[in-house]
Amino acid sequence: MIEAQGGTAIRQPLLEIVPPADPAPFEAALAALETFDLVVFVSPTALDLAFAQLGRGWPAGIPVAVVGPGSAARARELGATTVISPPAQHDSEGLLQEAGMQRLAGRRVLLVRGDGGREILPDALVQRGAALTVVAAYRRTAPDLDDAGLARLLDAGVDAVLVSSSEAAAKLYALAGGAARERLQSLLYFAPHPRIVAALHEHGATRVVHCAGGDAATLASLCHHFADLQP
Template identity: 35%
Template sequence: MLGGRGILVTRPRAQAGELAVAIVAHGGDPVLFPTIAIDPIADPAPAQSLFARLGEFDHAIFVSANAVQFGLSLASAPWPDRVSAIAVGPATAQALARASIPRVLTPVVRFDSEGVLALDTLQQLQGRRVLIVRGVGGRDLLEHTLEERGAVVDIAEVYSRHHPREAAGPLIRRWRAGNIHAVICTASEAARNLHASLATDLDLLKQAPVFVPHARIAAMVRALYQTDVIETATGDSAIVRAMERFFAKVQD
């Protein structure tokens, strides 16, 4: 159990609920301080045009649950049978399943662009058409690698991210009082924005371990925060279990 420890959650507020519930269920005290806000794309017309022609594609890759939510909201017709839906990870796959999208493919081990690129169905792509559904300014690795394999790739940008810049004073006071014991960052941008929010109190970041679900995020946080970083498996339950193991060792 987490023993009443304060756990800072940096996810967008609308997406922090399930993780907060899991923290409470394991005896922790979630502290919500969203450092990313998600908005619909300002001009949806280009993405709407691509979704109107969805039946022309062989594969549609969704890079996040946000991509599913905002992307499918732009679709005006049922999902075409010929198009295979590919999710970058379990949360994205669950979002597609809730939308009744059939036969969703998901990486087996790595839940990231590299994991998607390892799927058998994406190895021989000469003449195939692929739609990537993502936020503004996403990684280009998928696009470039799929094109190198012969695919014709289109990008549907369906949401944008920004730093909400919530007042950090209450968080800083709580942290100074010794009531923040761990930080969860599930995106590199969330970690960078937390660093920006604490611009005059960066010493706080050295006082609590940071739990992250990916090696790329871990490397960035180690360099930026100079604190203990614990890489976990993907998913809320895996993050909470990793925190329990960490604090059990600390107690020992």
């Protein structure tokens, strides 16, 4: 989408998605999908991996809860008919405000996520009385990128950096030492969530634009910013 607007997109993953250390709980939960009253996916990756592993249509009558608009559209595309998704605040806190996430006492809820992560969502579901099962669909590992590789990326010229998670921000700065870290701190960043903005500030970045979530909204923020710089 950036390139379609005339920009150059330098793709550099900061997290690599690999299978969970033990895939058995994930596979068992999907095999017993019809026994759950609600399935929550914390990321687009969790959603896609679950549907790929399932290998069949989504069971009728089982609601799907997701955090972002992209995941909601993807869930419907894959066959889910009832999708719970926050219209504005695209995070766990926003999802927990939705009506379909309130009366969960005695309800069997499956939470599909990566290995580890924030505990606010599972803790809240348990507090609301849900019989919760949490399974990992994947693990996050660091890609093969060292300080020298990072320097080569920066030497190519970077006008802006789009960071899609606070964990990715931490990985980026963990790679850099000395002069490379100072170069990172001087760059312009676009971040689609206040938590990512805060993480970048913690690492010393001073120019961070908080943009709306979703690919289209993020692209609009980029285009608007650079259009304002045109003579």
